[in-house]
Structure formats: C-alpha cells, structure tokens
Amino acid sequence: MIAIKMHKRRVATGMSVIGEVLLDVINRNSKVGISVMTLINRTVEGGLGSQATNHRSMLWLKTNKYIKVIFKEGNKRTKYLVPTKKGLSYFKGLE
Secondary structure, X not given: OHHHHXXXXXXXXXXXXXXXXXXXXHHHHHHOOOOXXXXXXXXXXXXXXXXXXXXXHHHHHHHOOOEEEEEEOOEEEEEEEEEXXXXXXXOOOOO
C-alpha cells in the first residue's frame, strides 16, 4: 500500500525514484543531526547510480525546493545538502 502511495506521489510531483531515495536519505540524516555532503558522499555511500544521475536528481530536488545547499565554517568548496520544509513534509502521510 505504501509503495502505491509513493508511486502516485512521485508521478504527481515528477520526482524520479533516485531523487526520492536521495531525499529520504537526506531527511533521515538531518533528523539525527548529520549533514549530507553533496555528490562525492552520495556516490560513494549511496551507490544509487552514476555521478551524472545523482547530480541530476540533486539538481531537480534543489530546483523544486525539496533541498537546499549550505556551506559550513566559511568553506565554500564543501557543500552540504539539507532538506527544506517541503522536503521534510514529502513523506508525511505514507505510514
């Protein structure tokens, strides 16, 4: 039943499966206080696909305001992915 709800939500929003998995990982990590580093971490840890596929999914999530990119401690080279309110509320109601 949850899979059907997720599929319908994904189709309605235009999100890819990889984008949905990425958003889920970012949401779960942010709830325990872990910031997710962009592309390099996601490709090595996630094993979700190629760097290009992951990058496309992250760009889509960012463009549609599900996630935002932040910098820590003045370091402009390392980017971290953080969910927005829209991103945090995406999975509500699926339980």
